[in-house]
Amino acid sequence: MSRQVFLYDPPERFVAGTVGLPGRRTFFLQASAGARVTSVALEKTQVAALAERMDELLDEVVRRSGGNASVPAVTPTEISDTAPLESPVDEEFRVGTMALAWDGEEERMIVEAQALVELDADTDEDLAEAEERLLQDEENGPPMLRVRLTGVQARAFAKRALDVVNAGRPPCPLCSLPLDPEGHVCPRQNGYRRGA
Helix, strand or coil, X not given: CCCCEEEECCCCEEEEEEECCCCCCEEEEEEEECCEEEEXXXXXXXXXXXXXXXXXXXXXXXXXXXXXXXXXXXXXXXXXXXXXXXXXXXXXXXXXXXXXXEECCCXXXXXXXXXXXXXXXXXXXXXXXXXXXXXXXXXXXXXXXXXXXXXXXXXHHHHHHHHHHHXXXXXXXXXXXXXXXXCEECHHHCCCEECC
């Protein structure tokens, strides 16, 4: 069976969002163009890493171009996207690996999110060989979401993604662990249950 690639070049919308209440949220990347919508699930840490790395790469593009690239230094407020994910949110796959690249000729950020794959291996060497075969198999690899963004779209995605990550449960002022609405057992209070 050939690899399924969900390609958006460019998307009308590409955002990170969540479904569920803080502490029990499921994170998604969602790309859309016309009536076509693709949603892939991933971990909060993956969203944060993608957004931070995207900002770093965009900053490097601005630096190397001397400010002449079509990449804004900060997200323009007029393109801020705070709308929820498009419903229904149907998960195509759970993300395992992600990649970022900058296409200097077309001035586009390329984001790839590949499905999580379970590899059967008895030894570390077998696992390394299986991973290498999987990476080299462009035609029969796992499903992938590939999105090509303008510099402005990439900056807006990174800002929203970091906002979504930071919109979770507030941290405890003593231990910095997340506070649930019903409180939490604070290690700095020797197990005393601290309320929100």
